[in-house]
Amino acid sequence: MSDTQSQEPIEELSIRDSKLTLLGTAHVSKTSADMVEKLIESNEYDAIAVELCPSRYNAILSSDSLAKMNLMDVIRSGKASMVIANLAMGAYQQRLAEQFGIEPGAEQRKAIELAQKHHLPVLLIDREIGTTLKRTASNLSWWKRWTLFTGLLLSLISREEVEEEEIEKLKEGDMLETTFAEFAHDREDLFVPLIDERDAYMAARLTQEVEEKGHEDILAVVGAGHLKGISRKLEEGINEPARLISELNALPEPSRWPKIIPWFIVALVFIGFGIGFYRSPELGWQLVWSWVLINGTLSAAGAALAGAHPLTVITAFVAAPITSLNPTIGAGMVTAAAELWLRKPTVKDFEQLRHDTTHWTGWWKNRVSRTLLVFLFSTLGSAAGTYIAGFQIAGKLAGS
Structure with a gap:
């Protein structure tokens, strides 16, 4: 499958007195990785923001992170299902890589690599994946939650090829959303925690970085599906980014x-x-x-x-x-x-x-x-x- 030849979407905005360039990327496109390289090599930016949370960033940097896992502690703390779900999602994404010869998230890796090369700070602006998954689960009925989890498990033994349509959705949208969309029947239940909340979170993080660190020219590498949402949130203005981040990080009260x-x-x-x-x-x-x-x-x-x-x-x-x-x-x-x-x-x-x-x-x-x-x-x-x-x-x- 050939990569799209169209220009990757770019929007330029202002946060306070700082310039922000939002680059909308496709998580499975070599063209996006090439555009990231072109922009960073222009030496116009003093910070690079990526659509990653600390745990996913550490997983990229430390390939042996799973080797440090205490399995019994994971089971005792009730995180076994979360680990299984994460491994299942990774398996689905690897199926994409093998079937279409692509590397999901290559543009994020390229952004980190080049930022380090040019000694630029890497800003992690996405919400922790564990928080997103928990807020997603709380937004679903118990039956849809069970369907979602069993769908992930069934994907482990699936030998079906990923359809071309799913790849096109990945080019337009978000890796997390599309991964779950293969198993969930109602995407409306997924949109708020997977997309809308994360748009607001990333907009708040960018605002927070400008206010606290004084970056003057930021390049933010985000999925194309988040571009309009982040732009809209920033144009509306975020007066108290720390408060909004705290609200979006709050875990739902467990049911009795x-x-x-x-x-x-x-x-x-x-x-x-x-x-x-x-x-x-x-x-x-x-x-x-x-x-x-x-x-x-x-x-x-x-x-x-x-x-x-x-x-x-x-x-x-x-x-x-x-x-x-x-x-x-x-x-x-x-x-x-x-x-x-x-x-x-x-x-x-x-x-x-x-x-x-x-x-x-x-x-x-x-x-x-x-x-x-x-x-x-x-x-x-x-x-x-x-x-x-x-x-x-x-x-x-x-x-x-």
């Missing part, structure tokens, strides 16, 4: 229901056991064994599907019926710990993680990603077992 529901289910299960034993010890033990067999079997099946060690599969069977009665400890946490103990990842596993996860088979080959899958699949199996066993217990009580 996800914390209450598991305890409510546990209470119902114990009530069901109590009623069963009250009616007859035989019925009570039938209910207990139904709980153990269904919950344990489904969690063990999830661990086996992830390619877990046989002892980890047995651990899942034993742990799931117990952890399901204690919402503070998930089955996945126990199975992941067992898998880490039985098959400790090597330094090479961490170093190869980003490369291995670009193909679905690599998720099962690499010990780091496989442990994440063990955590995820055994958790899902236990969750399914909890509801199925709960309904079966209720059915037996109703029929006795």
Whole structure:
């Protein structure tokens, strides 16, 4: 696929008494990277702003950042799903690179490289990707959130080629938005946190940099899909950039229901056991064994599907019926710990993680990603077992 030959969109604005040049780029276009080089080599700018947050900037500079990850800490802190989602997005973007011979984000890398060459400050103006993902999730219903996440997971085993239409959208828009658009059915739910809020955030960051650092001539390299939004926000004026940045960085208040529901289910299960034993010890033990067999079997099946060690599969069977009665400890946490103990990842596993996860088979080959899958699949199996066993217990009580 050939790059578009049209001139990359450029807008020149003023922030206070400083000049700002906004270069709208295509994240998958060599033409954009060439334009970045041409502008920076003109030596007209005293600072280069890029559409990156600190974590993505560090990932570009430190290719071994994943090698420094403490996997058990990630799982204990509840960030395993976020890591899986990030790896899945990376796999999707790598599919683009392999299919079309392109390098997503090449223009941002070029901007950083040339800024360092000319000893110019690099301004990171985008919001942290973790904050954006959390605010995006809070903007979706629980069903669309589940559809989004499962879509990302299904993409791991997808061998379908990315359609040309998706590439054209990337040339017009934003990498994050387009990545999610492949899996989400309603883009309206995604527009505010993925595009509009980030337009405002980047406009505020540019204003803040001018006010605090006094840059006189800034080149900002941003996706073409953000160009009009950032321009509009700046033309409207941002009087208190720090306050706006703080508001856009605020994480949504977590709902109480996800914390209450598991305890409510546990209470119902114990009530069901109590009623069963009250009616007859035989019925009570039938209910207990139904709980153990269904919950344990489904969690063990999830661990086996992830390619877990046989002892980890047995651990899942034993742990799931117990952890399901204690919402503070998930089955996945126990199975992941067992898998880490039985098959400790090597330094090479961490170093190869980003490369291995670009193909679905690599998720099962690499010990780091496989442990994440063990955590995820055994958790899902236990969750399914909890509801199925709960309904079966209720059915037996109703029929006795």
